[in-house]
Every structure is written in structure tokens, then in C-alpha cells.
Amino acid sequence: MDKKDLIGQVLASKTLFELSDNLEKIYNGPLKLTTNKLYKDLYLQLKQVLFPLGGYQNSSYIIESGTVPVLYYLHSYWGFENTVRKNDIEMKLLVNSIRKEFSEVYNVTVPDSTIESLMIRINEEFPCFFPAMNGLPIKFLKLDNMNKEFAGQYTTSINTINGAIRDAIFVLPVKSAQDSIEFAILHEIGHLIHTRLTKEYHKLPESFEIILNECIPLSERSPSKNIEVFADFFAAAVMHDSEYEQPSKIKKIHDSYKSYFKEYFNLLFRHSYQQN
Numbered sequence: 695m696d697k698k699d700l701i702g703q704v705l706a707s708k709t710l711f712e713l714s715d716n717l718e719k720i721y722n723g724p725l726k727l728t729t730n731k732l733y734k735d736l737y738l739q740l741k742q743v744l745f746p747l748g749g750y751q752n753s754s755y756i757i758e759s760g761t762v763p764v765l766y767y768l769h770s771y772w773g774f775e776n777t778v779r780k781n782d783i784e785m786k787l788l789v790n791s792i793r794k795e796f797s798e799v800y801n802v803t804v805p806d807s808t809i810e811s812l813m814i815r816i817n818e819e820f821p822c823f824f825p826a827m828n829g830l831p832i833k834f835l836k837l838d839n840m841n842k843e844f845a846g847q848y849t850t851s852i853n854t855i856n857g858a859i860r861d862a863i864f865v866l867p868v869k870s871a872q873d874s875i876e877f878a879i880l881h882e883i884g885h886l887i888h889t890r891l892t893k894e895y896h897k898l899p900e901s902f903e904i905i906l907n908e909c910i911p912l913s914e915r916s917p918s919k920n921i922e923v924f925a926d927f928f929a930a931a932v933m934h935d936s937e938y939e940q941p942s943k944i945k946k947i948h949d950s951y952k953s954y955f956k957e958y959f960n961l962l963f964r965h966s967y968q969q970n
């Protein structure tokens with residue numbers, strides 16, 4: 695097999711496990727790379743394949759499945775290096791983490807209609823939500839491998855010079871039809887919201903302090919816990935008064951709090967939209 699075929703195989707990977715096997719052929723195969731050229735070519739072609747995802751300015755969200763989410767995953771978690779040995783190490787680490795964190799079992803794949811219904815619900819409950827998201831569509835990328843811990847995963851990179859955000863939500867299969875996939879997706883949208891509004895990783899809008907002061911004892915707060923609370927409360931606000939089956943952690947929250955969260959997020963989106 696020559697180098698071109700190898701790149702072609704990587705770019706045709708339909709699951710994370712197929713991707714891992716193909717990447718392994720690069721650093722463990724008979725080719726014995728001596729220059730960085732193959733990695734460079736692969737990286738450039740990856741960018742080309744993923745370039746159209748930056749478009750779609752007229753949609754509020756997009757859903758992709760098949761090779762695109764797999765290649766986006768590779769692009770997000772591969773810190774491209776300028777030597778062949780460093781890239782070999784990057785690839786090996788990535789392959790190992792995929793094999794450790796994911797399982798091959800294809801359980802209940804999330805239908806597009808689940809995501810579509812959630813988008814309709816959010817738009818009805820929060821009319822300023824989409825306008826507040828800076829005109830960037832939300833990318834939902836469906837993967838076929840199951841993660842051993844999560845049903846969703848938010849990934850982002852922020853350009854430190856111009857503040858441009860490149861982000862996506864990976865939607866993963868669930869263990870059983872009973873799992874609240876809606877909650878998992880909403881929770882990840884919660885992370886997308888605070889990132890897009892503050893343009894920083896792990897930073898919350900200052901106004902959320904008011905909610906924290908009212909609902910969470912000081913001893914239970916920390917920057918990393920607070921962002922999880924933000925994401926959960928957004929999910930609770932959307933699921934409140936709906937037909938969605940609420941997971942137990944949301945059921946525990948009192949209804950009056952949930953209406954309060956709904957008001958909070960409505961005001962937050964309206965203000966952010968007006969400031970854009």
C-alpha cells in the first residue's frame with residue numbers, strides 16, 4: 695500500500711474504531727515514515743474535507759453522520775506537530791484514548807428527529823436563543839461508537855487573537871432507549887451556550903452568580919462544578935413542563951426553581967442578542 699491509499703483510508707473511516715485501525719497503520723505499518731509529509735498532507739486534506747462545515751450560515755443547526763463526525767473528531771483531538779516522531783506519538787495517544795474511552799457496541803443510535811424536536815422546543819421556549827448564538831449554526835455530529843461514560847461531548851477551540859469559536863456537539867449512541875438522551879444533548883448545549891456567550895473556556899456569564907447564590911451553597915461551588923450546574927440548569931429549564939422524561943437529578947429540583955431558570959435563560963439570551 696502506498697501513502698496515498700493510506701490517507702484515503704483514513705479519510706473514509708466511518709467509525710472511530712475504523713479510524714483507529716487506519717491511523718495505527720501509519721505509525722505502526724511497514725511504511726516507516728522518515729519525513730512529516732504524510733501527516734502534513736493528511737492534515738491539509740482533513741481541513742479541506744471539513745471546510746464546508748464552516749458554511750451553512752442560513753441554518754440555525756446542522757446534523758451530520760458518517761465520515762464527517764469521525765474526521766471532525768480526529769481534527770479536534772489531533773494537535774498537529776511539525777515532526778514525524780511527534781505526530782507518531784500524537785496518533786498513538788489518540789488511538790489509545792479512543793480504544794479506552796469508546797466501545798464498539800452500537801446500541802441505540804440517536805435519530806435526527808430527537809435533535810430536531812429539541813431544537814423546536816428551545817426555539818419556542820427561548821425565542822432569542824438562536825439569534826444570541828452569534829449566527830453560528832450548532833453542529834451536531836453523530837458518532838456510531840458508544841462512549842463508556844457520556845452520551846454527548848462538546849468540543850471547542852477558540853482563536854485567541856480574534857475570539858472566533860469553532861465548536862461542535864458529538865452525539866453518541868446510548869445504552870438503552872430508556873437513557874435520557876435529550877438531557878445529555880441539552881447539557882452539552884448548555885456548555886455551548888456559556889462558551890459562545892463568554893468566548894472563553896470554562897467561564898460563565900456573570901449574571902449566573904445570582905442563580906448560584908440562590909441555589910447552591912458556597913461549599914459546593916468551584917469553577918469546574920459551576921459550569922456543570924449551568925449546563926444542568928439549562929437542561930432543567932428546557933425540560934420543565936414538557937413531555938420529556940426528566941432524569942432523577944432534574945426531578946429533584948423544585949418546580950418553582952425551574953420556572954425561575956427559564957426566566958433567567960430567556961433574559962440572558964435576549965440581552966446577549968441585543969448586545970451583538
Ligand SMILES: [Zn+2]
Pocket residue numbers: 881885921922925
Ligand atoms: Zn458537562
